Amino acid sequence: MKIPVLFAWLGAASLCTACDSTPRERQAVVDQEARKLDTLADKAAAKLRIAGRRAARFDSASRARSRQPLDPAAEMALTSELLGTYTAVEQLTPATIEPAFVQFMQQVRARRKAWTQRDWDYATAISRRLNAQFRAIRLDIRGRDELHIRALQTEFTALETSRDVKDLGQAVKQQP
Missing domain, CATH: 1.20.58 (Methane Monooxygenase Hydroxylase; Chain G, domain 1)
Structure with missing residues (x-):
């Protein structure tokens, strides 16, 4: 009997914590996390662009090599x-x-x-x-x-x- 009561109390405590913040505070946290995700996405996109350019150079060099007669x-x-x-x-x-x-x-x-x-x-x-x-x-x-x-x-x-x-x-x- 004591364990279910404890879980119910813990669940209520987490709801109270969420209730202790204002919508503006929660929005600030969401904005900060969104900026972090945008930064990570930008870094990943930059790496992909670089890899794409290198792959294109490799492909171009490969085509040029294969056009050279043996x-x-x-x-x-x-x-x-x-x-x-x-x-x-x-x-x-x-x-x-x-x-x-x-x-x-x-x-x-x-x-x-x-x-x-x-x-x-x-x-x-x-x-x-x-x-x-x-x-x-x-x-x-x-x-x-x-x-x-x-x-x-x-x-x-x-x-x-x-x-x-x-x-x-x-x-x-x-x-x-």
Whole structure:
């Protein structure tokens, strides 16, 4: 019996406290809290504007980089490094295309952490050539090999996208 009475008394005490202030005093407190919220919102908006500008600069630099033609000699050198004995991509057969993709992805996994965005541009060009050859001979490839190739293609796209996201995140976080 004593506990409910205590709760009732505490509830009444908090109502009395609210009754002890005037509407003008309560309005002053609300105005002060609203100013604090406005200040926080302004700071957050400024941070978002800065992040947006940095992201736009990153995107602009990325587009400018991708418009620059790839050096054929550098592309051939990287093709040789990434594909090893499967360098002649246009001559890959249904029997050799799956091992070529496996070789390519093994090298990409091993080297990706040290790559720049430009290195990824070259790797993407090589991937496109592999994919074009895959499309050309796809109907003659065994189903199991095709599924494995599709998984490797997806992995390459995921690795490349994660690098783009990582670089964008770093560009947004960097100091002006």
